[in-house]
Amino acid sequence: MIDTPADAPLLHDSDADSHRSSLDSYDSSDAVDESALVSPGIFIWVLTFCAGVSGLLFGYDTGVISSTLVSIGSDLSSRSLTTLDKSLITSATSLFALIASPLTGVLADSWGRKKVILLADILFVVGALWQAWSGTVWGMIVGRSIVGLAVGSASFVVPLYISELSPSPFRGRLVTVASLFITGGQVVSYIIGWLFSTHPHGWRWMVGLGAAPATIQFLILEFMPETPRWLVKANQKDRAKQVLLRVYGGGDEIKQMVDAVLRRVEKEIMEEEEAAGERSNPELPKTGWRGRMAKVNDGFAQVVAVGGNRRALIIACMLQGFQQLCGFNSLMYFSATIFALVGFQSPTLTSLSIALTNFAFTLVAFHSIDRIGRRRILLYSVPIMVIGLGLCSVAFNFVDIPTHESSVATRGIDNAGTRAWPLIILIAMIVYVAGYAIGMGNVPWQQSELFPLSVRSIGSGLATATNWGSNFLVGLTFLPMMDLFTPMGTFAVYTGVCIACWFTVWRIYPETCGLSLEEVGGLLRDGWGVEESVRKAGERMRERR
Numbered sequence: 178m179i180d181t182p183a184d185a186p187l188l189h190d191s192d193a194d195s196h197r198s199s200l201d202s203y204d205s206s207d208a209v210d211e212s213a214l215v216s217p218g219i220f221i222w223v224l225t226f227c228a229g230v231s232g233l234l235f236g237y238d239t240g241v242i243s244s245t246l247v248s249i250g251s252d253l254s255s256r257s258l259t260t261l262d263k264s265l266i267t268s269a270t271s272l273f274a275l276i277a278s279p280l281t282g283v284l285a286d287s288w289g290r291k292k293v294i295l296l297a298d299i300l301f302v303v304g305a306l307w308q309a310w311s312g313t314v315w316g317m318i319v320g321r322s323i324v325g326l327a328v329g330s331a332s333f334v335v336p337l338y339i340s341e342l343s344p345s346p347f348r349g350r351l352v353t354v355a356s357l358f359i360t361g362g363q364v365v366s367y368i369i370g371w372l373f374s375t376h377p378h379g380w381r382w383m384v385g386l387g388a389a390p391a392t393i394q395f396l397i398l399e400f401m402p403e404t405p406r407w408l409v410k411a412n413q414k415d416r417a418k419q420v421l422l423r424v425y426g427g428g429d430e431i432k433q434m435v436d437a438v439l440r441r442v443e444k445e446i447m448e449e450e451e452a453a454g455e456r457s458n459p460e461l462p463k464t465g466w467r468g469r470m471a472k473v474n475d476g477f478a479q480v481v482a483v484g485g486n487r488r489a490l491i492i493a494c495m496l497q498g499f500q501q502l503c504g505f506n507s508l509m510y511f512s513a514t515i516f517a518l519v520g521f522q523s524p525t526l527t528s529l530s531i532a533l534t535n536f537a538f539t540l541v542a543f544h545s546i547d548r549i550g551r552r553r554i555l556l557y558s559v560p561i562m563v564i565g566l567g568l569c570s571v572a573f574n575f576v577d578i579p580t581h582e583s584s585v586a587t588r589g590i591d592n593a594g595t596r597a598w599p600l601i602i603l604i605a606m607i608v609y610v611a612g613y614a615i616g617m618g619n620v621p622w623q624q625s626e627l628f629p630l631s632v633r634s635i636g637s638g639l640a641t642a643t644n645w646g647s648n649f650l651v652g653l654t655f656l657p658m659m660d661l662f663t664p665m666g667t668f669a670v671y672t673g674v675c676i677a678c679w680f681t682v683w684r685i686y687p688e689t690c691g692l693s694l695e696e697v698g699g700l701l702r703d704g705w706g707v708e709e710s711v712r713k714a715g716e717r718m719r720e721r722r
């Protein structure tokens with residue numbers, strides 16, 4: 178049942194028809210056969226790891242806040258933090274990440290992908306040092322906002338960078354490396370937080386340490402290339418070829434493959450330029466900043482107006498929205514609070530199990546995403562999340578939750594009347610996090626493969642903004658929801674979100690595994706492409722066997 182595709186497209190676009198002439202150019206004879214590649218070469222591994230450092234910082238800076246908040250004491254503005262201070266310090270990062278991602282989406286097109294990574298590094302360093310030296314609550318909020326700008330830029334540009342460099346058979350795995358860095362960064366932040374929590378003013382070290390990896394990456398960036406797709410678009414075909422040859426390795430067969438990849442990219446760019454020429458208003462300026470603004474406006478218009486782009490945007494935003502609305506980050510930010518509520522004696526150590534499970538199961542995703550496929554991995558793993566969340570919701574019903582902080586502090590799991598239920602909650606959360614890490618935690622970051630080159634960076638920026646907008650919403654609403662709906666109701670809401678996610682994925686998310694970036698564009702041009710993609714993925718897997 179799982180792979181039964183939706184039988185008809187949900188949207189019928191008049192524009193799809195009007196674009197058909199240029200779209201007919203997509204056919205399977207254009208496909209570049211990359212099956213001769215047996216493994217990603219050392220060069221692409223090195224680039225993926227260098228770019229992944231930004232993912233480490235993303236994870237570190239989002240994870241470190243929970244231990245920072247409990248260690249600040251009265252170091253800021255010479256008073257204890259109020260609940261409002263804590264909410265502002267936490268949410269400033271997601272809010273500014275939300276603002277940064279569409280803006281840097283535009284910059285990545287004109288400056289190139291690499292320069293946006295560079296910009297993010299500068300912001301990471303400034304933000305880390307600013308926080309470490311801040312003496313007031315508002316100073317800290319400004320520091321967290323600067324880090325937010327960095328996280329927002331890095332979270333969209335790194336998967337984009339890796340995706341545009343990777344040979345298609347390994348793209349899923351290589352992009353998942355970025356998720357491994359994120360979840361690894363969260364584990365490191367929990368450990369550093371725990372180590373420094375007993376030091377006086379240790380929180381300044383916790384936040385300041387983020388500057389070190391960013392400085393290292395800043396220095397390495399000089400030696401990293403721009404992506405071949407961006408280079409071709411910037412009329413630097415020779416440099417693009419050089420990069421592709423280093424990524425794919427040497428040999429005659431490889432040279433032919435590289436030429437074929439280049440031809441496909443050029444063809445896509447030519448088609449897009451033709452279409453843009455037909456659309457453009459002859460009265461609008463072509464050069465200078467006005468020309469650039471007109472291009473940006475055209476980009477935003479095209480991502481919504483052209484059927485294939487719009488479908489890509491809907492899928493990417495849907496996946497990113499569900500990734501956050503399923504409530505995972507409420508565990509990331511508040512698991513220690515939850516574990517204290519249900520009576521665990523060492524809530525911070527217990528919450529490390531959440532971060533570790535997230536990391537360990539992202540490794541499982543890394544191993545299987547290119548074998549199982551993005552769509553299938555989601556259809557298999559979201560039910561695991563539903564089971565974990567459902568069990569959590571039921572188990573909360575049997576736990577006596579104290580209403581006052583004082584009684585939280587004096588309780589311990591051994592004293593809890595119903596000793597088994599808190600453990601069941603922990604196990605259920607681990608099941609949920611495992612399911613999340615295998616699919617939902619990383620598949621949405623494959624977003625850039627859904628968009629054609631002309632709107633890839635704007636589309637990825639908008640999808641990333643959806644991620645941060647939903648992240649902000651969950652961070653803001655989790656504690657009030659726990660009060661209003663009780664923990665049982667809150668987790669039931671997240672269960673409902675996951676069920677809705679499963680059906681939406683089943684209906685509109687095609688299998689993109691193993692397709693070249695240019696082929697994915699072809700898939701979404703006339704419909705959701707689910708049926709065709711599932712059939713082709715089946716054929717590819719049978720061939721591989």
Ligand SMILES: O[C@H]1[C@H](O)[C@@H](O)[C@H](O)[C@@H](O)[C@H]1O
Nearest residue numbers: 356359360506509535618619
């Ligand atoms: O992919 C990442 C990862 O799953 C992290 O653990 C989570 O905190 C982020 O919000 C998400 O975007």
